[in-house]
Amino acid sequence: MAGSVDVPAVTLATCNRLEIYAEAPSESKHDLAASRDELVEAVAEASGVARDTISSSFRTLVEDDAVGHLFEVGAGLDSAVVGEREIAGQVRKSLAEAQEAGTVNGTLTRLFESATRTAKDVGARTALGSRGRSIVSVALDVAGDLHGDGAAFYPGASVVLIGTGAYAGTALAQLQERGVSDISVFSGSGRAGQFVAERGGGARALAMEELPAAFAGADVIVGCSGGNRQITADEIRRLAGVGDDGRDRPLTVIDLALSHDFTPEVAELDDVELITLESVKMAAPQETENSVEQAREVVQASVREYLEERRRRTADDAIVALRKHTQQLLDGEMEKVRKQHGCTAAAEEVEFAARRIVRKLLHTPTVRAREMAAEGRSDDYVQALEDLFGLEVGSREETERRQPAKRRRAEEFSAAELAQMAAHLQKVPDGGFCRHHSPGEFQVERLEVAQRLTEAQAS
Structure with missing residues (x-):
């Protein structure tokens, strides 16, 4: 989705949230609204859901509010299970x-x-980090309690896991930690075998024809695929043998998918307990007030530090813009002097004096920029520069999307490029990086074809 919009964007998708962090071209209301509309259109296009529904489902946070929210999310303070470790x-x-x-x-x-x-600071400095709780762990705790044995239930349990995403990986690890040895994994996409192999085994990949037998022998079915198709109550009844004389133990179904892997009617089946994200949130243990308050203090301090650093960067950008503007004026005037008087000692004296005056003139504006940044007034300073000098203060750092670097293969270079490399390499001592550094100071991998050209030209 983020690849289909023009603004820089990062999507954060978890089991119960979709958040999009993006940077608008400016802070103007027009640019903010236009960027939001572009994101909404992209989500509607990707999901097939009506645009009005998408627009009303999202809330928009801007600037400091967006920063604070992400920091809370990362620390697990905005999760169904406060302090969850996966987020x-x-x-x-x-x-x-x-x-x-x-x-x-x-x-x-x-x-x-x-x-x-x-998030690391919260984990290291507060009691939330030592809890190790997550949505998956709470759901499995609830399932163990429903079977009456708690943690003792799992070593002898049979579990079917549906899905191969991040939460499926977490669920598999949690089940293995609880001593479950009979774990089967099914994926409608056919990725179950690869999923199991990538996690070192410890489970069995199921084919479609093996699903009925696995359901019939399961004590717990965990769904976290988030696919478009939901398993119905009738399918659970038929596949798992619910209500038939052949099934002699209760079944727990855990639905961890935001879009739900099972229909709500599953909860109405006899001898079947359905655990959903909503019930996990209700059952999640309440953290002590002190632990949560300590975590919030860490988060708030980090947000303040981040915002102060950003204001300092804005002030630095303004200083650079002012100095660049002044330097351009000075260079223009000195060019006139040199055209009239040439590169004489007199011209050099004039330039020396002019640059000294400019440095003194810029001292106070530089000091005030940093003072106002510390007061949270960087925007006022930038606005003043724009009003007084007509400057456009932009970030010195890259604000456009960063395209991933692409490593070119030897056959992708043109003959002219290879010849240029060879000519350059002739000037470089063996084992050197460039003619300005001694051999061995740096090392660089050379294209074999360019090396051959160098040798051919030398001979």
Whole structure:
């Protein structure tokens, strides 16, 4: 979805949320509204859901509010299970995927990296980090309690896992931690075998024809595929043998998919308990007030630090813009002097004096820029520069999307490029990086074909 819009964007999709972090071209109401409309259109196009429904389903947070929200999300303070541990990894993974796809820019990269560091600080400095709870772990705890044995239920249990995504991976790990040895994995996409192999085995991949027998022998069925098709109550009754004389134990169905892998009617079946995200949230243990308050203090301090750093960067950008503007004026005037007087000692004296005057003139504006940044008034300073000098203060850092670097193969270089490489390599000592550095100071992998050209030209 992020790849279909023009603005830099990162999508954060978890079992119960879809969030999109994007940077509009400016802070104007027009640009903010236009960027939001573009994102809404992209979600509607990707999901097939009506645009009005998409628009009304999202709430929009801007600037500081958006920063604070992401930091809380990453720390697990906005989760169904407060302090859940998976969300920080999902925040980190979202950034990595955006970087790989080339939909992110420098601003969003720093934002997500800061949120990840904050989540680590919360884990290290508060009691939330030691709980190790997650939506998956709470759901499995509830299932164990429903069977009356708690943790002792799982070593002898038979579990069918539906799905091969991130939450399926978490569920498999949690089941293995609880001592479950009979785990079967099914995926309608056919990826179950690869999923199991990538996680070191410990489970069995199911083919479609094996599903009825697996359901019939299961104590727990965990759904976290988030696919378009839901398993109905009638299918559970038929496949798992519910209500028949052949089934002699209760069945627990855990639905961890936001779009639901099972229809609500499953809960009405005899001897079947349905656990959903909503019931997990209700059953989640309440964290102590002190732990949550400590975590919020860590998050708030990190948000303040991030925003202060961003204001300092804005002030630095303004200083650079002012200095560049002044330098351009000075260079223009000195060009006139040189045309009239040539590169004489007198011209050099004039330039020396002019540059000294410029440095003194810029001292006070530079100091005030940093003072106003510390006061949270960087925008006032930028506005003043724009009003007084007609400057357009932009970020020195990359604001466009960062396209992923592409490594070119030898056959992708033209003959002219290879000849240019060969000519350059002739000037470089063996083992060197360039003619300005001694051999061994740097090392660089050379294209074999360029090396052959060098040798041919030398001979």
